[in-house]
Amino acid sequence: xxxxxxxxxxxxxxxxxxxxxxxxxxxxxxxxxxxxxxxxxxxxxxxxxxxxxxxxxxxxxxxxxxxxxxxxxxxxxxxxxxxxxxxxxxxxxxxxxxxxxxxxxxxxxxxxxxxxxxxxxxxxxxxxxxxxxxxxxxxxxxxxxxxxxxxxxxxxxxxxxxxxxxxxxxxxxxxxxxxxxxxxxxxxxxxxxxxxxxxxxxxxxxxxxxxxxxxxxxxxxxxxxxxxxxxxxxxxxxxxxxxxxxxxxxxxxxxxx
Ligand SMILES: Nc1ncnc2c1ncn2[C@@H]1O[C@H](COP(=O)(O)OP(=O)(O)OP(=O)(O)O)[C@@H](O)[C@H]1O
Ligand SMILES: [Mg+2]
Numbered sequence: 001x002x003x004x005x006x007x008x009x010x011x012x013x014x015x016x017x018x019x020x021x022x023x024x025x026x027x028x029x030x031x032x033x034x035x036x037x038x039x040x041x042x043x044x045x046x047x048x049x050x051x052x053x054x055x056x057x058x059x060x061x062x063x064x065x066x067x068x069x070x071x072x073x074x075x076x077x078x079x080x081x082x083x084x085x086x087x088x089x090x091x092x093x094x095x096x097x098x099x100x101x102x103x104x105x106x107x108x109x110x111x112x113x114x115x116x117x118x119x120x121x122x123x124x125x126x127x128x129x130x131x132x133x134x135x136x137x138x139x140x141x142x143x144x145x146x147x148x149x150x151x152x153x154x155x156x157x158x159x160x161x162x163x164x165x166x167x168x169x170x171x172x173x174x175x176x177x178x179x180x181x182x183x184x185x186x187x188x189x190x191x192x193x194x195x196x197x198x199x200x201x202x203x204x205x206x207x208x209x210x211x212x213x214x215x216x217x218x219x220x221x222x223x224x225x226x227x228x229x230x231x232x233x234x235x236x237x238x239x240x241x242x243x244x245x246x247x248x249x250x251x252x253x254x255x256x257x
Pocket of ligand 1: 012039041043044047048
């Protein structure tokens with residue numbers, strides 16, 4: 001279980017540009033939840049993920065993971081249990097390293113001197129097996145530098161790499177946004193498969209309302225740092241893209257857009 005309790009987040013505190021994004025924000029994520037998060041640009045989605053992962057600190061409030069207070073834990077420490085995939089496929093992989101080196105690096109996340117340990121023959125076969133399920137032929141190109149791969153190929157690798165160690169939480173920030181429709185579909189199906197197989201508790205930010213409706217057991221909409229929609233289980237299943245669009249339109253009229 002993951003819980004954000006009474007989170008307050010200011011940007012540029014104490015300056016003329018001070019902005020309060022979250023004012024006593026709360027979120028309770030149950031084990032096994034797959035939450036789709038939608039919301040307009042600037043509504044606080046990435047900031048929420050950054051606070052969960054420890055990439056930015058909140059001014060006040062508490063973050064609990066499995067009942068343990070992790071509010072003061074550094075990002076690298078939280079990352080042992082969290083896998084994250086970003087919008088930009090370049091973020092999750094290292095371009096100057098080969099496919100093999102990238103897989104090995106991910107496999108040894110959090111370990112010292114892990115890099116050399118990761119490259120024995122049986123491990124290489126394991127990486128190839130993992131890559132084979134992508135159906136992109138990457139298992140035949142282990143010595144290719146990742147920098148020459150396409151965005152979709154890199155994102156597929158980023159997803160594999162972020163879920164290779166035994167994590168509990170998967171954090172996805174518009175991870176299909178930079179991909180063409182067919183590749184985006186492939187990455188979404190792969191995401192769903194990995195989430196189910198590894199029983200990952202997942203938070204997926206997306207602007208693709210169809211994905212938000214189709215995937216996951218819970219749907220959140222953020223607006224100006226607040227949750228304005230939270231539908232679970234059957235209630236979520238009954239929602240359609242038009243319902244979410246309607247809500248989007250209502251809030252943008254309210255904001256004068
Ligand atoms: N480092 C920062 N310094 C100042 N303001 C910031 C910073 N990061 C985010 N903000 C502001 O906080 C608000 C929320 O930003 P955030 O990136 O969380 O939005 P988002 O919902 O992820 O938007 P998008 O859909 O465009 O990715 C925005 O108004 C943004 O300008
Ligand atoms: Mg964002």
